[in-house]
Amino acid sequence: MTKPLASMTAFARGSGVAQGCRFAIEVKTVNARGLDIRLRVAQGLDDLEHLIRKKISDRLNRGAVNFSLNITNENAQTEVTVNEQALGTALDAIDTLAGRIEADRPRLDGILALKGVLEVKEAELTEAAKQELKQVILQEVDIALDDLEEGRRLEGAQLLEVIVDRLQKIEKLTEMAEQNPSRSREAILERLKEQVSTLAESETGLSEERLHQEALVLATKADIREELDRLNAHVKAARKLIKQGGPVGRKFDFLAQEFNREANTLCSKSNNVELTAIGLDLKAAIDQLREQIQNIE
Numbered sequence: 001m002t003k004p005l006a007s008m009t010a011f012a013r014g015s016g017v018a019q020g021c022r023f024a025i026e027v028k029t030v031n032a033r034g035l036d037i038r039l040r041v042a043q044g045l046d047d048l049e050h051l052i053r054k055k056i057s058d059r060l061n062r063g064a065v066n067f068s069l070n071i072t073n074e075n076a077q078t079e080v081t082v083n084e085q086a087l088g089t090a091l092d093a094i095d096t097l098a099g100r101i102e103a104d105r106p107r108l109d110g111i112l113a114l115k116g117v118l119e120v121k122e123a124e125l126t127e128a129a130k131q132e133l134k135q136v137i138l139q140e141v142d143i144a145l146d147d148l149e150e151g152r153r154l155e156g157a158q159l160l161e162v163i164v165d166r167l168q169k170i171e172k173l174t175e176m177a178e179q180n181p182s183r184s185r186e187a188i189l190e191r192l193k194e195q196v197s198t199l200a201e202s203e204t205g206l207s208e209e210r211l212h213q214e215a216l217v218l219a220t221k222a223d224i225r226e227e228l229d230r231l232n233a234h235v236k237a238a239r240k241l242i243k244q245g246g247p248v249g250r251k252f253d254f255l256a257q258e259f260n261r262e263a264n265t266l267c268s269k270s271n272n273v274e275l276t277a278i279g280l281d282l283k284a285a286i287d288q289l290r291e292q293i294q295n296i297e
Contacts, residue, residue: 003246005160006297008032008063010151014144018136019129023071025137025144027056029152031295032064042071044124048134052141059145061247062297069137073125086116152297159292160242166289167238170259173282174231177224177266180275224275227266231282234259249296256290 014025023042037056039049048069056065090111098105112118125133238255241248263286267279 004153005156005242005245005248006149006152007155007159007295008152008249008297009155009295010148012144012147012151014140014147016136016140017074018133019125021071021073021125021133023069023133023137023140025067025069025140027065027067027144027148029060029063029065029148032062035060035062036064038064038066040066040068042069044130045069045071045134045137048137051138055138055141055145059149060297062249081119081121082112083116083119086114087111090114090117156296159295162292163238163242163289163296166285166292167235169285170231170282170289171235173278173285174228174235177275177278177282178228180272180278224266224269227262227269230262231259231266234262247297249293252293252296253290256286256293259286259289 008029008031011026011028013027016023035057037053039052041049041052052067052069056067094106094111234255238252241251241255260283263279263282266282267276270276270279
């Protein structure tokens with residue numbers, strides 16, 4: 001089954017509760033030349049990073065991915081412990097100063113208020129509870145990535161409509177260039193006669209051989225047959241990529257560059273106002289095509 005075109009831009013989120021912990025997942029993707037994954041995972045669950053990274057890389061081919069996982073332990077029990085080393089240091093300092101300064105000895109609450117003497121932290125989950133929490137999180141990650149891929153496909157379908165429309169416009173403009181009266185054999189010969197006549201009458205006094213060479217150059221420059229054939233071939237190649245589907249964004253981007261090269265050459269060869277106008281319209285349509293292609297995975 002052909003995989004549809006997908007955009008590189010999408011957003012998804014997920015959430016859940018397990019073992020008294022509420023977690024929230026957010027994943028966002030935007031355009032990038034390759035696959036760039038940036039993860040921010042809640043403290044204590046660092047070992048999930050490589051699993052989440054693999055899940056993302058198995059599903060996506062291109063795009064800058066920003067993934068975040070935040071956790072709140074709603075039933076956390078607070079543990080208060082005394083840092084014996086910090087307490088000892090404080091008491092030693094008090095004893096040292098007692099003989100040098102006349103002052104009342106500090107009260108217990110004052111000593112305990114010293115930074116580092118008391119340590120307050122949340123009780124950690126058991127290993128079994130951690131494993132269950134991780135399992136639930138990974139299941140929600142899969143669901144969020146499903147939503148993300150669906151979003152990329154939906155936007156890809158919208159991009160496809162614009163791409164098809166631009167290709168049709170390029171094809172029509174190429175046909176208009178093909179049928180332009182300035183490309184007829186008679187018109188080209190007439191222009192050559194005028195240009196050769198101008199060269200012959202110039203003060204440079206070109207020889208007959210040189211005039212013949214100049215005529216060949218002018219005839220070659222007036223011929224845009226090769227450019228038209230290539231433009232038509234590029235349209236066919238683009239439609240083939242659409243039919244192929246999947247991650248074809250890089251190939252599309254290269255093809256857009258080739259489109260642009262042929263349109264530039266056509267404009268440079270044109271010595272007719274109407275044909276030049278067609279060439280400029282071609283360049284505009286190709287630029288619009290390229291803007292959309294840059295979003296394709």
